[in-house]
Amino acid sequence: RSFSSEKDIHKDYAVPNPTWSEDLRLLYEQFMKKCEDGSWERLPSYRQHPAGGCSDFQARHLDPSAMKELTSRARLFTRSFEDGLGFEYVMFCNDAEKRVVCILQGGPHLQGMPGLFHGGAILTIIDATAGMCAKRIGKVVLTANLNVNFKRPIPLCSVVVLNAQLEKAEGRKFFVSCTVHSGDGRTLHTEAT
Numbered sequence: 001r002s003f004s005s006e007k008d009i010h011k012d013y014a015v016p017n018p019t020w021s022e023d024l025r026l027l028y029e030q031f032m033k034k035c036e037d038g039s040w041e042r043l044p045s046y047r048q049h050p051a052g053g054c055s056d057f058q059a060r061h062l063d064p065s066a067m068k069e070l071t072s073r074a075r076l077f078t079r080s081f082e083d084g085l086g087f088e089y090v091m092f093c094n095d096a097e098k099r100v101v102c103i104l105q106g107g108p109h110l111q112g113m114p115g116l117f118h119g120g121a122i123l124t125i126i127d128a129t130a131g132m133c134a135k136r137i138g139k140v141v142l143t144a145n146l147n148v149n150f151k152r153p154i155p156l157c158s159v160v161v162l163n164a165q166l167e168k169a170e171g172r173k174f175f176v177s178c179t180v181h182s183g184d185g186r187t188l189h190t191e192a193t
């Protein structure tokens, strides 16, 4: 299926689709309930995000003539898989608590060791979740440093919950911690800063 249709680019992918497991749906419903009093907010997620606010950063780092052609083909990495094969996820933010939670079902194309989530795929979703936590305050942010401890392997296609928490801000530096737990909360798979 073409990834480049206008409709497809502006489609919000942070909603249930037929590839979702019962576990992911239940977590989604739990968090949507938390959004009812306004304390939590579901974050929409598109294949291409408007680069609003990025222009000075782009001017500093990128060749403007190449930018136009490039961005028309660009897709957010975590949204560039067919439904169900890559990252099926929704992020929710609680700005008062400076937290972002990401519920994730990993697809079969994220395999590293047989039957397990690829470590780079875990890093990717941690980077996106912790990055979003900093972005909620810093608006335009780049990851400067990411330290991860892989405590327990994550079974491929399982559902996990990421919890990112802003620990401290020093001017334009944001320090965020992030954990990855099994969907039932019992297993700590990964912890990162």
Ligand SMILES: CCCCCCCCCCCCCCCC(=O)SCCNC(=O)CCNC(=O)[C@H](O)C(C)(C)COP(=O)(O)OP(=O)(O)OC[C@H]1O[C@@H](n2cnc3c(N)ncnc32)[C@H](O)[C@@H]1OP(=O)(O)O
Pocket (backbone or CB within 6 Å): 049, 050, 051, 052, 053, 054, 076, 127, 128, 131, 132, 139, 140, 141, 142, 143, 144, 145, 173
């Ligand atoms: C509006 C947006 C629209 C788009 C909406 C998209 C929506 C969807 C979102 C999902 C998106 C996911 C994306 C995830 C986020 C990436 O993955 S970003 C990509 C990976 N990161 C990079 O490529 C960054 C590359 N590095 C750099 O550009 C530069 O090193 C940095 C990080 C900007 C810092 O450089 P700088 O600005 O020149 O600052 P510099 O003076 O070197 O350091 C500033 C301070 O930071 C400290 N620092 C610098 N580097 C480090 C380090 N590695 N460790 C610790 N401290 C450091 C320095 O010590 C200094 O501290 P002070 O001395 O001032 O106290």
